[in-house]
Amino acid sequence: MTTSAPATAHRVLIALGGNAMTGPDGSTSWIDQNVAIKAAMEPVADLLATGMAVTLTHGNGPQVGNVLTKNELAAHEMSPVPLDWCGAQTQATIGFTIQDALESALAARGAHRQTVTVVTRTRVDESDPGFTNPTKPIGRYLPRERAELLIAAGQIWQDRGAKGWRRVVASPEPLEILDAQAVCDLGDAGYVVIAAGGGGIPVVRQDDGRLRGIEAVIDKDLTAALLARSIDADVLVIATDVDHAVLGYGTPDQQDIGRVTVSQLEKYAAQGHFGSGSMAPKVEAVLRFARSGHRAVITSLEHIGDAIAGDIGTIVVPD
Numbered sequence: 001m002t003t004s005a006p007a008t009a010h011r012v013l014i015a016l017g018g019n020a021m022t023g024p025d026g027s028t029s030w031i032d033q034n035v036a037i038k039a040a041m042e043p044v045a046d047l048l049a050t051g052m053a054v055t056l057t058h059g060n061g062p063q064v065g066n067v068l069t070k071n072e073l074a075a076h077e078m079s080p081v082p083l084d085w086c087g088a089q090t091q092a093t094i095g096f097t098i099q100d101a102l103e104s105a106l107a108a109r110g111a112h113r114q115t116v117t118v119v120t121r122t123r124v125d126e127s128d129p130g131f132t133n134p135t136k137p138i139g140r141y142l143p144r145e146r147a148e149l150l151i152a153a154g155q156i157w158q159d160r161g162a163k164g165w166r167r168v169v170a171s172p173e174p175l176e177i178l179d180a181q182a183v184c185d186l187g188d189a190g191y192v193v194i195a196a197g198g199g200g201i202p203v204v205r206q207d208d209g210r211l212r213g214i215e216a217v218i219d220k221d222l223t224a225a226l227l228a229r230s231i232d233a234d235v236l237v238i239a240t241d242v243d244h245a246v247l248g249y250g251t252p253d254q255q256d257i258g259r260v261t262v263s264q265l266e267k268y269a270a271q272g273h274f275g276s277g278s279m280a281p282k283v284e285a286v287l288r289f290a291r292s293g294h295r296a297v298i299t300s301l302e303h304i305g306d307a308i309a310g311d312i313g314t315i316v317v318p319d
Contacts, residue, residue, distance in 0.1 A: 011053045011187065012308060013233040015224035015285075016040060017240045018059040020301055021094060028062040037094075038101040040301055045105035047305050048113055048192060055187055056098065057227060059220045060198030061138075063090040068139040068167075075149040083169060084201050084213030091119050091197040098194050115192045118183050121211070122200025122218050122226075123176040130170035136217050139167050170216040174199065174223045178211070180230035187231060199223040221285035225296075228289050235308055236289040238282045239301040245283060245314040247273050257314045262290050265316055290316040 020040035023032030048054055064086045071080035081089075095117025102115055130136070134156055141164035142150075147157040150167070157165045177183070183195045199218030203211045221238055228236040244256040247268060257268070265287060274280040279298075286296035299306075299313030307313035 010234040010308070011055070011232065012047070012235045012237060013055045013057065013224060013228040013231065014044065014237045014239055014304060015221060016056060016058040016301065017238075018061050020239065021059065022062050026062070028066055033063075034097060034101075037097050038105070041098065041101040041105045043302050043304050045102060045109055045111070047308070048102075048106060049109045049111040050305075052308075053187060054192055055183060055227075055231060055233065056192065056194045057196045057220070057224050058094055058098070058194070058198070060087065060090040060094060063094060064198065064217075065139055072139070072142060072146065072150065075146075075153065080150060080153050080155070082213065083215045083217065084203065087198050087201040088119055091201070092117065094197055095119070095194045102192065113192050114190065115194065116186055118179055118186070118193055118195040120183070120196040120200050121178040121203045122174045122196065122223055123178055123211075124172040124202050124204060124214070124216060124218065125175060126204040126214065128170065128172035130172045130216070131214075134168045134170045136169050136171035137166050138169055138217060141166050171219060172202065172216050174218050174226050177223070177227050177230045178203065180227065183227070184231045196220075196223050196227050219281050219285075221281045222288070225285040225288040228294075228296075229292050233289075234294060236286060236294070236296040237304050237307060238285060238296070238298045239304055240282060240298060241300060243300045243303060243312060245274065245279055245298050249273070249275070249279075259310075259315045259317065261317055261319045262287060263319050265290075265314075286314075286316045290318055293318050 021033055022028050022036055067086045099115040106113055143164055147165035151157050155167055157167050160166050183193050186193045199220040200223050202214050202216040202218055204214050205211055247255045269283050274283045282298055286298055289296040296316045297307045297313045303312045
């Protein structure tokens with residue numbers, strides 16, 4: 001039987017980083033992924049056992065990378081699976097694995113909450129500049145002759161010099177979580193919902209109103225901010241592999257960022273403190289959510305409970 005969270009509980013959206021889905025050495029074998037996800041669900045179960053209402057979202061980069069490798073190896077035999085299909089497949093696979101691990105962790109604590117995965121679509125604009133000039137690198141490097149097989153299938157690959165050729169795709173702005181109402185309704189009914197993994201399945205709305213999938217990769221952190229607003233979450237937690245965002249990363253003056261206002265964090269971002277491929281999307285995500293009048297946090301997975309309580313992490317609050 002489902003045990004609903006108390007009506008007074010905060011609704012928290014936790015965005016799990018890729019480190020929560022792979023082995024310590026980055027291994028993406030299914031065994032290592034299972035072990036990593038089981039470990040990741042321990043602090044989530046602790047939070048749920050207090051009665052908190054939690055929705056989960058997650059990355060899927062390594063898992064999509066596995067599917068792309070299969071595409072490459074089989075390119076001479078069959079057409080590659082498009083990225084929207086890759087996103088759907090990995091959402092479902094990661095989702096059921098999270099469900100199994102989380103329900104086991106809850107049972108060990110004497111807590112019982114029903115879990116569910118919503119394979120979630122995210123609407124993007126086909127006129128987004130990313131489609132005209134795709135720049136998001138994905139997958140592994142290949143020699144030219146192998147990349148040419150995939151170019152012939154309609155993919156865009158670039159010569160990266162000595163490393164070889166690498167695929168690039170659009171990374172458009174997420175505009176709408178099409179299945180947000182289902183996520184919200186299930187959460188209201190007491191379910192722990194896993195949704196919008198990997199930024200969501202990218203879809204566009206055609207002139208006739210119909211939807212279709214499109215080849216793209218949506219930033220998972222920006223989608224997390226949009227999902228958090230769409231389900232009226234009270235707190236957004238971007239769970240990563242560090243306890244705080246930092247100023248002056250890698251320098252003798254490196255400094256953890258604790259509690260900070262939106263305007264202060266915007267200033268730090270404008271000063272170039274956050275790497276474009278790592279912390280910058282997370283900072284942008286928490287800024288977008290905090291601008292809506294709520295609290296957002298960047299911290300490590302093991303400290304999410306303390307971060308929600310306000311005791312650790314980079315805690316972003318409205319001005």
